[in-house]
Amino acid sequence: xxxxxxxxxxxxxxxxxxxxxxxxxxxxxxxxxxxxxxxxxxxxxxxxxxxxxxxxxxxxxxxxxxxxxxxxxxxxxxxxxxxxxxxxxxxxxxxxxxxxxxxxxxxxxxxxxxxxxxxxxxxxxxxxxxxxxxxxxxxxxxxxxxxxxxxxxxxxxxxxxxxxxxxxxxxxxxxxxxxxxxxxxxxxxxxxxxxxxxxxxxxxxxxxxxxxxxxxxxxxxxxxxxxxxxxxxxxxxxxxxxxxxxxxxxxx
Numbered sequence: 001x002x003x004x005x006x007x008x009x010x011x012x013x014x015x016x017x018x019x020x021x022x023x024x025x026x027x028x029x030x031x032x033x034x035x036x037x038x039x040x041x042x043x044x045x046x047x048x049x050x051x052x053x054x055x056x057x058x059x060x061x062x063x064x065x066x067x068x069x070x071x072x073x074x075x076x077x078x079x080x081x082x083x084x085x086x087x088x089x090x091x092x093x094x095x096x097x098x099x100x101x102x103x104x105x106x107x108x109x110x111x112x113x114x115x116x117x118x119x120x121x122x123x124x125x126x127x128x129x130x131x132x133x134x135x136x137x138x139x140x141x142x143x144x145x146x147x148x149x150x151x152x153x154x155x156x157x158x159x160x161x162x163x164x165x166x167x168x169x170x171x172x173x174x175x176x177x178x179x180x181x182x183x184x185x186x187x188x189x190x191x192x193x194x195x196x197x198x199x200x201x202x203x204x205x206x207x208x209x210x211x212x213x214x215x216x217x218x219x220x221x222x223x224x225x226x227x228x229x230x231x232x233x234x235x236x237x238x239x240x241x242x243x244x245x246x247x248x249x250x251x252x
Contacts, residue, residue, distance in 0.1 A: 053102050053103075054090070054093055054094075054101075054102060054104055055086075055090060057093060057104075057105055057106070058086055058089035058090040058092070058093050058106065059086050059089070060180065061089045061092075061093075061105075061106045061177050062082065062085040062086045062088075062089045063082075064175060064177060064180055064182060065085065065114075065173070065175065065217070066081070066082070066085065067182070068171075068173040068175055068182040068184045068217075069119075069171050069173060069184065069219055069243075071186065072169060072171050072186065072219065072221060072243055073119060073243065074238070075223060075234060075237065075238025075241050076119055076120050076123075076221050076223070076238055076241040076242065076243035077119045077120050077243070078119070078120050078121050078122055080121070081119050081120070084117075084121075085117065085119075088113060088114060088117055089106055091110075091113055092106045092109040092110055092111055092113050092114070093105060093106050093109045094109065095109040095110035095113070096108040096109040105177070105178070106177050107177050107178055107215070111215055111217075111248050111250055112248050112250075114217065114245045114248055115245055115246065115247065115248055116244065116245065116246075117244065117245045118242065118243075118244050119219075119221075119243040119244065120240070120241060120242055120243055122239060122240055123160070123239070123240035123241055123242040124242050124244070125220060125221060125222070125242035125243065125244035125246075126242075126244065127158060128157060128158050128159075128222060128242045129156070129157055129168075129220075129222060129242070130155075130156045130157070130158070131148050131149065131151035131156040131157070132148070132149050133146055133147060133148040133149070133220070134146070134147050135218055135220075135246050135247040137216055137218065137247060137249040139211045139216070139249070139251075140211075141207070142207055142208040142209070142210060142211045143205055143206070143207045143208075144170075144172035144205075144206045144207075144216060144218045144247070145203060145204065145205045145206070146170055146203070146204050146218070146220055146246070147201065147202070147203050148168065148201065148202040148203075149201055150198050150199060150200055150201050151198065151199055152196055152197070152198050152199070153166070153192065153193070153194045153195060153196075153197075153199060154194060154195060154196050155196075157194065157222065159194050159224055160224060160235060160236065160239075160240040162226050162235055162236070163194045163224045163225070163226060163235055164193065164194060164225065164226050164227040165191050165192060165193055165194060165224075165225040165226075165227060165232055166191070166192055166194050166222055166223060166224050166225065167188055167189050167190065167191045167192060167222070167223050167225075168188065168189045168202065168204065168220070168221070168222055169186065169187070169188045169189075169204075169220070169221045169222070169223060169243075170186065170187050170188070170204040170206055170218065170219065170220050170221070171184060171185070171186040171187075171206065171218070171219045171221075172184065172185050172186070172206035172208070172216065172217070172218050173216070173217045173218075173219075174208060174211075174212060174214040174215070174216055175214055175215055175217060176212075176214045177215070183208060183212075183214075185206045185207060185208060186206065187204040187205060187206050188204070189202055189204065191225065191232065194224075206218070213251045215248065215249070215250045215251075216247075216248070216249040216250075217245060217247070217248050218245070218246055218247040218248070219243055219244060219245050219246065220243070220244060220246045221241060221242055221243035221244065222241060222242055223238065223241050224238075224240065224241060
């Protein structure tokens, strides 16, 4: 892989060289690779086919998770979240100790590896919210709840420059990774001022109508705002809004 320099940037192919644009700039590489039919049929590529099948399964699982919290991700994700999430899903899938290689899946893997996953590396929850909180998952009442003890915003929330207000958001997802189905409920606090006045204890409850036995995932995030002439605007279009997986529950 080579990086293009100069005023004129190329896209397309010239001879055996392909020119293309990425997030890292304009690059160039030599054409190559093995014929697709051979990969699909040649016994020597059995491991390749197995890896490809599992990678595809991990990619679908990541897409399903992102779809389940699309409304929250709209202002709280970075440009590389797809690749980062797929990489994590591959690790989850590889933790499946029951299925044969090539048939492993995330359901039988370790979904707990998702805890701590940050959907926006430009604004991580772990380096933004310092107020103590507890997460409770109650399958009997189908409630996922987060409680945050009283805190002073300027002391316990590291906000980007220009912030005047914020709100805390949560999302609970029941996801069937096998049938590619999900149910999602969200909750949010009032819009609060980012100042030195203590905020009372906060509780965000997310309740489902029933427990279908699917894996439950819980995400927590913050949205920042700036007040201008009495109107609130999303700060820098949500560039630094954090959103993170804080809990996972699986029926054993």
